[in-house]
Each structure stands twice: as C-alpha cells, then as structure tokens.
Amino acid sequence: MDYNGFDRPAPPQRAEALHAESRSVKVMVAGGFGTGKTTMVGSVSEIVPLTTEETLTQASAGVDDLVGVADKKSTTVSLDFGRISLNEQLVLYLFGTPGQERFWFLWNGLFKGALGAVVLVDTRRLQSSFRAIEEMERLDVPFVIALNIFPDARDHPVEEVREALAVSPHTPIISCDARDRASSRDVLIALVRHIKERSAAALEPR
Amino acid sequence: MTEPQVRSGRPGLERYYILTEGRAAPVGDASSLDVATLVVACSAPEPGIEPEQDAVLRWCRDPLSVAELGAHLELPFNILSVLLADLLNRGLVQARDPLAGTGDRGPDLTLLEEVLSGLQRL
Ligand SMILES: Nc1nc2c(ncn2[C@@H]2O[C@H](COP(=O)(O)OP(=O)(O)OP(=O)(O)O)[C@@H](O)[C@H]2O)c(=O)[nH]1
Ligand SMILES: [Mg+2]
Numbered sequence: 001m002d003y004n005g006f007d008r009p010a011p012p013q014r015a016e017a018l019h020a021e022s023r024s025v026k027v028m029v030a031g032g033f034g035t036g037k038t039t040m041v042g043s044v045s046e047i048v049p050l051t052t053e054e055t056l057t058q059a060s061a062g063v064d065d066l067v068g069v070a071d072k073k074s075t076t077v078s079l080d081f082g083r084i085s086l087n088e089q090l091v092l093y094l095f096g097t098p099g100q101e102r103f104w105f106l107w108n109g110l111f112k113g114a115l116g117a118v119v120l121v122d123t124r125r126l127q128s129s130f131r132a133i134e135e136m137e138r139l140d141v142p143f144v145i146a147l148n149i150f151p152d153a154r155d156h157p158v159e160e161v162r163e164a165l166a167v168s169p170h171t172p173i174i175s176c177d178a179r180d181r182a183s184s185r186d187v188l189i190a191l192v193r194h195i196k197e198r199s200a201a202a203l204e205p206r
Numbered sequence: 207m208t209e210p211q212v213r214s215g216r217p218g219l220e221r222y223y224i225l226t227e228g229r230a231a232p233v234g235d236a237s238s239l240d241v242a243t244l245v246v247a248c249s250a251p252e253p254g255i256e257p258e259q260d261a262v263l264r265w266c267r268d269p270l271s272v273a274e275l276g277a278h279l280e281l282p283f284n285i286l287s288v289l290l291a292d293l294l295n296r297g298l299v300q301a302r303d304p305l306a307g308t309g310d311r312g313p314d315l316t317l318l319e320e321v322l323s324g325l326q327r328l
C-alpha cells in the first residue's frame with residue numbers, strides 16, 4: 001500500500017536545514033481574493049513556497065460556516081507559506097491567508113502569536129480587502145496596508161485610499177509590487193518598523 | 207455512512223481515523239501547537255512506531271515548522287497535531303512556539319530589532 005512516501009527511508013537532504021537552537025516568528029499576509037498574497041509569499045521566501053492544509057469537518061466548524069461549501073461533510077482550507085532566515089537562530093514564517101476570510105476563523109488561532117500582518121489591497125477593487133482590514137482591527141493585530149499596483153491600475157493618492165479604506169492615520173500605507181522580492185521585503189520592513197513604533201508608544205508613560 | 211473523501215495519491219479519512227484513533231483534537235501540550243511552532247526530534251525512531259510518526263521524527267532531525275511538516279507529509283494540521291501530541295507526550299519530540307512581539311512583560315523590542323536587521327540584510 002502506498003502511504004505517500006512514508007516508506008521512504010529518509011527525507012531528502014535539505015540544504016536549508018535550520019540551526020538546532022532555532023526559534024521562529026510568524027507574519028501573516030492577508031487581503032482580498034486575488035490581491036497577490038501567494039505571489040508575495042513566494043517572492044520573499046527562501047524555500048519553494050509550500051501549502052499546508054486544515055481539514056474542517058462539521059464537528060470542528062459550526063455547520064453554518066460550511067453553508068455554501070456545497071454539501072460537503074468536510075472542506076479544506078489551505079495556507080501558502082514561505083520562510084526567511086533572519087539570522088543563524090531566528091526564522092520568519094510568512095503565511096498567506098485564504099482569500100475567503102470566513103475560513104480564517106475555522107483555522108483555530110491562525111493570527112494568534114503573529115508579530116503582525118500585511119494587508120494587500122488591489123487599488124482597482126479596494127472593497128475586496130475591507131473585510132481583511134476589519135478583522136485585523138478586531139483582532140488587534142498590528143498591520144500595514146500594501147497597495148499592490150497592477151499594470152492597469154490608475155494612480156491612487158495614498159490619502160484618497162486611506163479615506164476610502166477608513167484606516168487610522170497611524171496605519172502605514174505603502175505601494176508595492178508583490179512579484180518583486182525587494183519590494184516585498186520593504187513591505188515587511190515597514191511592518192516591523194510600525195510594530196516597533198506601536199510598541200514604543202505603548203511603553204510611553206501617560 | 208458516507209464515502210470517505212480520497213484524493214488521488216493521498217491517504218483518506220479512514221487512514222486519518224486510524225492514525226488519530228478517532229480523536230478530533232489533541233489534548234495537553236499539543237493543543238497550543240501553531241503552524242509556526244518548530245518541532246525537533248529528541249531521539250531516533252523506535253521500532254514499532256507508526257510510519258507517519260516515524261516520518262515526523264526523520265523530518266525533524268533539524269527543527270522544522272508544523273506547517274512544513276504538514277506540507278511534506280501531506281497531512282492536514284488537525285491530524286498532524288494529534289500525531290505530534292503523542293510524540294510530545296512520549297518525549298520523542300520537543301516543540302518551540304513562535305516568539306510573539308508582545309508578552310506579559312510588554313513588547314519585546316529586542317526581538318523586533320533582531321527581525322528588522324535580519325530583513326534589512328536580505
Ligand atoms: N501585475 C501584477 N500582477 C500581480 C502582482 N501580484 C500578483 N499578480 C498576479 O495576480 C494574480 C493573483 O495573484 P495571487 O498571488 O494568486 O493572489 P492571491 O491573493 O494569493 O489570490 P487568492 O489566494 O486566490 O485570494 C496572479 O496572476 C499574479 O501573477 C503584481 O504586483 N503586479
Ligand atoms: Mg493565494
């Protein structure tokens with residue numbers, strides 16, 4: 001019987017093995033359907049991006065949550081992810097969330113323990129990321145907004161977008177090209193700077 | 207009974223059921239497992255161990271995230287959590303939760319600085 005390679009004597013040698021004492025941090029890439037989440041995860045990852053799944057059954061999800069997912073007894077939610085070694089002993093995992101936000105909450109604690117999140121926005125259809133932004137605010141996850149500029153998008157001044165998205169003046173909004181490694185890295189840098197500032201502000205005596 | 211869902215080349219729900227002995231969710235330590243939790247084997251596989259548990263131990267000679275394990279072994283997160291709970295309870299693996307930006311003692315600025323300089327070096 002084939003158990004999917006479980007009969008393999010040993011996994012292939014991995015060049016990119018982590019140091020024995022390694023610790024991890026996690027960052028989420030959220031945003032509406034087709035905004036470039038998978039693309040961004042892939043462009044900055046040092047490993048070929050992978051997908052991990054959660055199988056949801058009627059027992060694990062409220063039955064209501066599965067309405068509309070045909071008459072399935074179970075459904076699968078996929079997370080794309082990549083990895084960035086920050087130094088010898090610290091590795092960052094980047095998770096691209098499913099495009100359908102209603103599945104986020106079926107995956108228990110998906111945003112728990114995350115340093116923060118990037119919310120990708122396609123400026124041609126801002127509304128597709130409304131729900132993601134609302135959820136970040138509700139869960140109190142620090143986030144930055146990354147405007148993924150598609151070729152046929154017209155120019156959107158940042159302040160116009162800020163108003164349309166109704167995000168606080170403290171939330172950074174930056175433009176990016178999710179296909180570009182340096183651009184995606186800069187988005188992550190902006191996120192960490194934002195988290196640091198937020199933390200510093202929280203530490204200030206009132 | 208409904209047909210178990212079997213995707214081509216993947217174990218079906220029946221196999222999952224056997225692996226987890228019907229448990230839907232892990233208990234104890236592994237209930238806090240995160241997709242970014244790093245798992246590392248503490249010992250070599252023992253004889254008589256389930257093939258999937260054996261595979262976990264082999265993949266985790268060096269630390270590996272639960273997400274990577276799930277992807278390589280093609281096991282869904284909930285099933286993998288149950289397997290890992292067993293291995294944790296038996297002391298065969300160690301799990302390290304992801305470091306958070308804030309904790310009981312407030313934000314971890316040292317960690318954030320470390321993340322920032324790592325990204326700047328990319
Ligand atoms: N021109 C341009 N195209 C992009 C960019 N980012 C993504 N794309 C394309 O847009 C499409 C959608 O990108 P994905 O990365 O799959 O988007 P996603 O957010 O993961 O989509 P879902 O997971 O389905 O919600 C793909 O065809 C990408 O090649 C970008 O920055 N510029
Ligand atoms: Mg995607």
